[in-house]
Structures are given as structure tokens and as C-alpha cells.
Amino acid sequence: MEPMEPVIGLEIHAQLNTRTKLFCSCATDFGAQPNTNICEICTGQPGALPRMNKRALELAAKAGLALGSHVNQVSLFSRKNYFYPDLPNGFQTSQLDPPICQGGELAITTASGAQKIVHLNRIHLEDDAGKCIHDEKRGISLIDLNRAGTPLIEIVTEPELSGSFEAVGFLKKLHSLLVRLGVTKGRMEEGEFRCDVNISLKPVGSAVLGVRGEIKNLNSFKFVGQAIDYEIQRQTALYERGQKVLQETLHFDSAKGQTRSLRSKEEAHDYRYFPQPDLPPVQVSDELLERLKGELPDPPEKILDRLVSLGLRPENGRLLLERTDAVEYFDRALGFYNEPVKVFSVMEEFFLPACHKENIGPFESLFGPEKLASLAKLMADGILGRRKVQELFSDFFTKGLDPQKELAGHAQIKDDGELMGIIKEVVSSHPKESEKYKKGEKKILSFLVGLVMKQSQGRAEPKKASELLKDYLTGKA
Numbered sequence: 132m133e134p135m136e137p138v139i140g141l142e143i144h145a146q147l148n149t150r151t152k153l154f155c156s157c158a159t160d161f162g163a164q165p166n167t168n169i170c171e172i173c174t175g176q177p178g179a180l181p182r183m184n185k186r187a188l189e190l191a192a193k194a195g196l197a198l199g200s201h202v203n204q205v206s207l208f209s210r211k212n213y214f215y216p217d218l219p220n221g222f223q224t225s226q227l228d229p230p231i232c233q234g235g236e237l238a239i240t241t242a243s244g245a246q247k248i249v250h251l252n253r254i255h256l257e258d259d260a261g262k263c264i265h266d267e268k269r270g271i272s273l274i275d276l277n278r279a280g281t282p283l284i285e286i287v288t289e290p291e292l293s294g295s296f297e298a299v300g301f302l303k304k305l306h307s308l309l310v311r312l313g314v315t316k317g318r319m320e321e322g323e324f325r326c327d328v329n330i331s332l333k334p335v336g337s338a339v340l341g342v343r344g345e346i347k348n349l350n351s352f353k354f355v356g357q358a359i360d361y362e363i364q365r366q367t368a369l370y371e372r373g374q375k376v377l378q379e380t381l382h383f384d385s386a387k388g389q390t391r392s393l394r395s396k397e398e399a400h401d402y403r404y405f406p407q408p409d410l411p412p413v414q415v416s417d418e419l420l421e422r423l424k425g426e427l428p429d430p431p432e433k434i435l436d437r438l439v440s441l442g443l444r445p446e447n448g449r450l451l452l453e454r455t456d457a458v459e460y461f462d463r464a465l466g467f468y469n470e471p472v473k474v475f476s477v478m479e480e481f482f483l484p485a486c487h488k489e490n491i492g493p494f495e496s497l498f499g500p501e502k503l504a505s506l507a508k509l510m511a512d513g514i515l516g517r518r519k520v521q522e523l524f525s526d527f528f529t530k531g532l533d534p535q536k537e538l539a540g541h542a543q544i545k546d547d548g549e550l551m552g553i554i555k556e557v558v559s560s561h562p563k564e565s566e567k568y569k570k571g572e573k574k575i576l577s578f579l580v581g582l583v584m585k586q587s588q589g590r591a592e593p594k595k596a597s598e599l600l601k602d603y604l605t606g607k608a
């Protein structure tokens with residue numbers, strides 16, 4: 132069999148951060164009593180007319196601007212027809228052509244550390260369906276329409292991702308960006324950010340895509356990674372056996388770690404899209420577009436200027452900008468230890484490579500900014516050497532240990548003899564300072580204690596070191 136490579140595209144649904152639904156004034160609260168946040172519009176009563184939620188429109192356009200999409204100043208809603216008990220209208224109100232945003236891109240870091248641009252196909256507005264709850268004990272199904280009509284954007288990428296590492300990295304970066312913009316609250320456990328994965332294999336170098344499977348509704352980064360790895364394996368095995376991959380919709384069973392078929396191409400819906408006659412075209416005015424542009428976070432060039440003004444080299448600043456949330460983490464660490472270059476160098480040498488290896492964002496790590504700041508300070512004070520950190524860092528990182536506490540803990544010198552050895556060394560290599568102390572300049576003691584701390588790589592207990600030093604210098608020991 133010729134060597135094959137995976138090709139992956141994503142369709143992400145993000146619930147927009149609005150108080151009310153897309154076409155009515157019902158609340159979007161999660162966890163309310165079933166069927167309490169409903170009205171004649173979101174339950175699809177005959178004759179009820181939808182009204183567009185302006186804030187949802189703004190958030191969708193804002194997401195597009197932040198992702199470099201073209202925002203269409205006029206777009207249309209269409210009816211996407213299918214029948215399911217949780218869809219009271221008998222259609223979903225979505226956008227086919229034109230959608231509110233077209234194109235766009237997001238840069239990610241690949242497994243090898245290179246930068247890669249992932250292109251977006253489109254972003255469109257649509258409303259969510261309700262929920263079916265199957266009560267197996269009682270043998271009945273219940274319908275809760277609280278979620279029906281909740282505003283979503285669907286973000287569709289081009290099929291440009293080449294494995295679980297890239298797909299998960301992309302989703303994390305997108306999630307972080309949209310949450311920071313306030314476009315979505317992004318609570319994945321509540322389904323506010325979920326994704327469908329299209330995945331196929333093709334011969335390496337070929338431009339023709341293979342038959343794809345579509346894994347539906349994944350709502351955790353971990354499941355996305357697992358589902359993709361499983362599906363690549365499953366499709367590869369089929370090709371190896373000379374069997375065909377079928378075009379089907381798949382469900383990922385997270386307990387078993389496997390995908391299973393929900394329906395085949397033959398059973399696929401024909402949605403019979405047509406323009407939604409009850410809604411006027413969606414319009415984005417010049418004024419709105421300008422205002423939204425003004426609300427976007429600082430562009431990368433401006434952030435880079437700020438980092439350089441803090442003393443970082445431009446290439447260092449760019450490294451932080453390339454990694455998801457790295458600038459925010461860096462800023463947070465500076466709040467605990469305001470030495471930008473020192474904090475950066477610990478991030479660059481130890482912290483970011485560890486995050487990259489685990490494919491997690493800085494804030495997902497147990498090693499928070501405060502701990503990193505403490506490590507940077509210990510290194511700058513000469514208490515912890517690079518070699519020692521190389522030895523200890525993976526433990527600090529995976530267990531989220533506080534370096535300061537760790538050092539004060541088990542590594543401490545218990546033996547007075549060993550400590551005295553260090554003190555004698557320090558005193559003999561600093562005769563001038565030692566003389567000054569003996570002549571009554573008591574302040575110099577803290578300088579000498581510092582040297583003992585450094586010499587012991589922080590393993591000495593400062594109070595003990597100070598007492599023994601005094602004793603030694605005054606001839607008591």
C-alpha cells in the first residue's frame with residue numbers, strides 16, 4: 132500500500148455570549164427548569180415571526196474580524212429543513228449563501244514547532260436545536276426546548292489539518308481567542324464550544340481527497356484528539372485490507388475510545404435549503420464595522436512593540452505571540468517578578484517546550500505564572516543553577532510544584548558540619564567583608580548569608596546560616 136496521510140477539516144459551533152436567543156427574547160440560561168425559557172417563536176408556533184438579535188450579529192462579525200475574515204455587509208438566512216423531535220420549526224434557521232463572514236485564517240504551531248496558517252472557509256450564524264432526553268428506565272423520551280433558538284456561529288475550516296496535534300492546537304487557540312473577545316463563554320461541558328471533525332486519508336502528495344468520515348459533536352479537546360487518532364487508525368486498517376472507507380457520519384464513544392457509524396451517505400439528509408422568508412437580509416453597517424474594529428484587542432505588531440520595550444528581542448516577542456496565551460501568561464508572571472528578560476528566558480528554555488510537548492496551553496498547565504516567576508527569581512539569585520533546573524523542571528511542571536517550597540523542603544542541609552564547611556569557604560574567599568563584620572559593620576552579615584545561600588544552591592536555611600556565620604566570625608564556633 133502506498134503511504135497515506137490524513138486530511139482534517141473542522142466545523143466548530145460556538146454559542147454566542149448573548150442574554151437572549153437569536154430570534155426571540157427568551158433567556159439563554161443553561162440549567163433552567165426544562166421548557167421554562169420558551170415562547171411562541173422558539174417553539175415554532177404557526178404565525179410567530181422571528182426578530183433578529185442585534186448582539187448576536189455583532190459578536191459574529193467581531194469573530195470574523197478577529198480571524199481576518201471578510202465580513203459581508205449583507206447576508207441571508209436560509210431554512211435548513213430536516214425533521215427531528217427537538218426541532219420544533221421543522222427547519223433550522225442557518226445561512227447558506229452568502230454567510231456573514233467568508234475566508235479568514237488562524238496560525239498554529241505544528242508538532243515540529245513550525246508555524247502553519249490554517250484557512251477558514253466561512254463563519255455563519257444559526258440557531259441551536261432543543262434537546263431530547265431519553266429516559267430508559269421509564270421507556271420514554273422527553274423534549275426540552277430551552278436551548279432551541281440559542282444563537283451559534285459555525286466556523287468551517289478548509290481541510291488543512293494533518294493530525295490530532297494540529298487539530299487540537301487549532302481548537303485551543305480558537306477557543307482562547309473567542310473567549311477573550313467575549314464572543315462566547317466557551318464552557319465546553321455545557322456544549323458552548325463543540326466541533327465536528329471531517330477526516331479522510333489520501334496518498335502522500337496527492338491533491339485528491341479520499342472518502343471522509345464525519346465525527347459529530349465532540350465537546351472536549353481530549354475527545355477530539357482521541358477520536359482523530361482512532362479514526363486515522365480505523366481508516367488506515369481498511370485501506371490496508373483493501374476495503375473501502377464509506378462516507379458516513381460517526382459518533383465517538385468516549386468510554387470505549389472508538390467511533391461508530393450513525394448513518395451512511397445514503398441515509399444522509401437532503402436539507403432542501405431555501406431562503407427564510409420571515410427574516411430580512413442581515414445588514415452590517417459601516418459604522419458598526421468601524422466600531423467593532425475599534426473593540427478588537429491590540430494587533431500583534433502593537434503587542435510586539437510593547438514586548439520589545441520591556442527589553443525582549445523581537446524574535447523572543449514573536450515566539451510568545453505565536454504560542455496560544457503565552458503573552459498573557461508572561462504578563463501574569465511579571466506581576467509576581469518584574470524582570471521581563473529573566474522570566475522570558477525560563478519560559479523559552481523550560482516552560483514553553485514542556486507545554487508544546489503536552490500540546491497544552493500555558494494556563495492548562497499546573498505550573499502557574501506565580502511558580503514560574505518564583506523559579507526565574509531563584510535562578511536569577513543564583514540559588515538554582517541551570518543544570519539543577521534541567522534535572523528538576525519536569526517534576527515541577529507535571530506536578531505543579533512551587534520551586535521555592537520544594538527547595539525549602541527536602542533539599543535542605545540538615546548537617547551543621549556541611550553548612551559550616553560552606554561558611555568557612557565563603558569567609559576565606561571574602562576576607563575584606565569578614566573583617567568589616569568583625570570591626571562592627573553588622574549590616575554586611577546579610578551579604579555573607581546571601582553568599583552562603585548561593586553556594587549551597589539554596590539548600591541552607593537562612594536563619595541557621597546567619598547564626599552559624601555569626602558564631603564563626605566572632606570566634607564562638
Ligand SMILES: [Zn+2]
Nearest residue numbers: 155157170173
Ligand atoms: Zn423564545
